[in-house]
Amino acid sequence: MKYFTWDKFKDDIIAVTTTREVGNIAFQLTDANHEEVAENRRGLCQDLGIDTAHLIMTHQSHSDVSKEVTIKDLGKGENAFEGVDADALYTTERGIALGCFHADCVPLFVYIPKIPLVGIIHAGYPGTLKHITRKTIETLKEKYHVAGSDIFVHIGPARQYLSFVVDEVDKQKIFDAKCENSYRYNGEKGFFDAPFSNINDLIDAGVPYTNIDSCEIDTCDDPNCYSAWKKEKSHGRMGSIILLK
Numbered sequence: 001m002k003y004f005t006w007d008k009f010k011d012d013i014i015a016v017t018t019t020r021e022v023g024n025i026a027f028q029l030t031d032a033n034h035e036e037v038a039e040n041r042r043g044l045c046q047d048l049g050i051d052t053a054h055l056i057m058t059h060q061s062h063s064d065v066s067k068e069v070t071i072k073d074l075g076k077g078e079n080a081f082e083g084v085d086a087d088a089l090y091t092t093e094r095g096i097a098l099g100c101f102h103a104d105c106v107p108l109f110v111y112i113p114k115i116p117l118v119g120i121i122h123a124g125y126p127g128t129l130k131h132i133t134r135k136t137i138e139t140l141k142e143k144y145h146v147a148g149s150d151i152f153v154h155i156g157p158a159r160q161y162l163s164f165v166v167d168e169v170d171k172q173k174i175f176d177a178k179c180e181n182s183y184r185y186n187g188e189k190g191f192f193d194a195p196f197s198n199i200n201d202l203i204d205a206g207v208p209y210t211n212i213d214s215c216e217i218d219t220c221d222d223p224n225c226y227s228a229w230k231k232e233k234s235h236g237r238m239g240s241i242i243l244l245k
Helices: 034-050 123-131 132-144 168-176 193-206
Strands: 003-005 013-018 055-057 066-068 089-093 097-102 106-112 119-124 152-155 183-184 190-192 213-214 238-244
Touching: 003 183, 003 238, 013 034, 013 097, 013 106, 034 055, 034 193, 034 238, 055 213, 066 132, 089 097, 089 132, 097 106, 106 132, 106 193, 119 123, 119 132, 119 193, 123 132, 132 193, 152 183, 168 190, 193 213
Parallel strands: 055 097, 066 089, 152 213
Antiparallel strands: 003 013, 013 238, 089 119, 097 238, 106 119, 106 152, 183 190
């Protein structure tokens, strides 16, 4: 299979996560073959029905920064890891595909039909503890004067908590970040539920639980996914992409 898809609003948006069949789409990996990545991106853009310059990716750094993307950003990161300096992107312009790179990190697709607006959030472990999801939703609510009930979110493939064992040092980080509701303990090991932590952020930001859904695919187990945690020889990065039709 080439893509995991969010089909709830398929008449209005395209929202996909690439798989191993599409191949690595990240230039930033140290041993990435540049031409192979470029070819994989061309195939992706062909499937999306856009020019490669219209695929705008995050120049991500596990931050809590969100930025608006416009036509002025076309071409950023087209041939290198030089996209928009943020871990969350959003746009109201049609035909611009927003994307983030990930293996086990949590990708969140955002759609606000009322505007309309689409967004993508890259919530890695550091970004989750920085509450990038809550901060991004709060920014959108304030900037566009919408309510949480106007916002719909889908959580794509990510590392699920049974694959996310944490030690005492990470446990303290989780509690210090006030993410303790996402810490799990089975009497022997501690686990971190990163997707659930981001769901908590969405609810804290006013998004109703009924407006949130998740594919619940574990990137550490699913053969269609890349997993950085497993440190496989055949590695790469998937892309989660969203655009207004």
